[in-house]
Amino acid sequence: MKLYKANIIFTREKDKFEIIENGYIAVENGRVVGVGTDANAFGEADEIIDYGDRLLIPAMNDMHVHAPQYRNQAIAMDLELLPWLNSYTFPEEAKYINTEYAERMYRRFVHDLWRFGTMRTVAFATVHLDSTRLLMNLFREAGMGALVGKVDMDRNAILPLHESVDDAVAKNEALIAEWNDPDGLVRPIITPRFIPSCTPAMLRACGELAQKYQLPVQSHLSENPSEIAWVQELEPESRNYGDAYDRYGLFGQTPTIMAHCVYTAGEELELMSRRNVMAAHCPTSNLNLSSGMAPIRTFLDKGIKVGLGSDISGGHDLSILRMMVYAIQVSKMYYCRDKSKHFLTLSEAFWIATKSAGSFFGKVGSFEPGYEFDALVIDDSDLNHSHYSLLHRIERFIYLGDDRHIVHRFCRGQEIPEPRIFD
């Protein structure tokens, strides 16, 4: 058993921080045994690691990100969605047939997740088997957790990215055979890109894969009005966008996470709640693409789980800490329009990013007993120039901090060293 000593900050519930000044976390076999101020409360420690006045917080989880759009991060933000997809997104993804190119980019991507303290990721890869496998290997090599989706699509993209349903199933099954260890840190996730890029046959095959192998599902939901109208046209029998997935077994039949959910309301909202579908809230992407403001307060009120996603490259920023700030700010704009939907507090945003999001991976995102020890050690001494309270220190770190302040990173109890990049 190891004891880590620091100023410990986490959330058990969304409404308040747990703050233990000069506290200890006991960790054994990668999991938290307990937290408190008495070093002797947990039995004999093999080692005590003292982080002094630093902060110790749960690590970050990125619940929606397109790994192969790494090169396009923060470019062409003046374009609207469709020209941007056709001029930037699809041509870039087509390059991932080349595993050398994929390795150079994916190494940088995994490195940058590490840099910003993201220890668990739900990622879209591309349609390609080899480069998707490569990405999974890079996460494993790094020791970082990930659900990685080989993207499935067979219409409305560009030809090199289309594949037959049989090919898609075969590639998915190849990855599943290699990777489907229920305890694995890196696992596959079934990933129909979104309704417009999948024929009914492809959607059906995806649902069957999820069911057969009991695998989680990710996709996009109700991101913008014209997309929603398009889905209605393509799936005329569906009652709403969520229902269109549901008909194919892709909406909570196995653990499901849907990105955006900006316009989710009414029956779709009820269905999400009933099926325990998690929303991956991507506030920067929703701003950058003029998508709108997701009803996060409504989700919380309904008990719908929410996590935060960077959504590179619709989003421009890989930091989930920055995403908390944006989530709060967008909720304040929402509140401006509708005073019955109170804005997110800091502890709520933190809880969403850590414990709520982390639940998609099991017991991840808190320091309660039994939780996997995913943690960041924060040296905020330059931000703490004037004797701030611990509550203000965590707030200043979230609002003002960056990768320089993150001095140690742990995933499942292991300290994660800086992943290698090429060139």
Add this chain to the structure above:
Amino acid sequence: MKLYKANIIFTREKDKFEIIENGYIAVENGRVVGVGTDANAFGEADEIIDYGDRLLIPAMNDMHVHAPQYRNQAIAMDLELLPWLNSYTFPEEAKYINTEYAERMYRRFVHDLWRFGTMRTVAFATVHLDSTRLLMNLFREAGMGALVGKVDMDRNAILPLHESVDDAVAKNEALIAEWNDPDGLVRPIITPRFIPSCTPAMLRACGELAQKYQLPVQSHLSENPSEIAWVQELEPESRNYGDAYDRYGLFGQTPTIMAHCVYTAGEELELMSRRNVMAAHCPTSNLNLSSGMAPIRTFLDKGIKVGLGSDISGGHDLSILRMMVYAIQVSKMYYCRDKSKHFLTLSEAFWIATKSAGSFFGKVGSFEPGYEFDALVIDDSDLNHSHYSLLHRIERFIYLGDDRHIVHRFCRGQEIPEPRIFD
């Protein structure tokens, strides 16, 4: 004459970047002589400074910031405006009667402006003469440009911050006597805090000072609905908030900059346009305080000048580069609601932050001939890992860059070294 060689990027007009790959800027007596690709076009150079593949851009201008709220940066963001003012803002400002405290904080403030490449600042200080003078001296010592306002207020704050009109006038005149050099880099600006904290007598005195000494004016305008209603109650004869200033000679009679202008419309908008009043757009502050979205596209269409302000500590971020991103994002939310108001493009946000804002200081914010050489040298090599175009490089720097990328800073032709901080 000196020649600076780099990849030069600036805006002449808002609609496009001027991009000169491997170009030269000729600088003499602190001003730009010309820009181009021919090193010999400007006559004999005394020195050529080669920045290689780096970017050379105009420096940033912060058009609205409360220097004494530096300690409160990024804390207590969950509070609403009034408890936040009373629990945090006013008690902190009261500490500035102590010049030792003021020096420790103001040095950090000036240092951080430098860090983020802000070479010109329009700042609120406090009501105190000595610490306001101190702040001006720190800007002068650093070599950075600033308009610094001793804040005037005599109601609705807390008692230690109230002063008599006579005291306010005397303190302003003391600073004016010391500092009112029209060519000075650091100058006073008349600063009634806002209508609710100034009696008519104080507002009248402020207007007279501005007129008598031909000094610029700054204040707050139409930030949120309850403030606007309060102003209407306090100045019942005014036709709108702007008109309330106008009646006292504080709305364009001398160069005037008004922070926020979130709800400026109708007659107030027309008056702003007619009087050439600049709007200091503070997008993060307007998000953090749930103020709303300022109609920036309307301002541009009307020819109303706009600059960007960090508004510490309503805003949490001192970087004007980050402010460009937020300005674009807020304009995209505005566009979501009203498709007739197209969102800001990158070149527009850049032009607002540099040339448009800079016009408040004279010829500042561009590299056209005659402009003061306020510039930043950007080493974006880590962001430029995949052979991006210069247009994408400036976009990635604006969206992803931070202080680490700014490797040289110039104000009025002088390279500005890192200012000293204490403790």
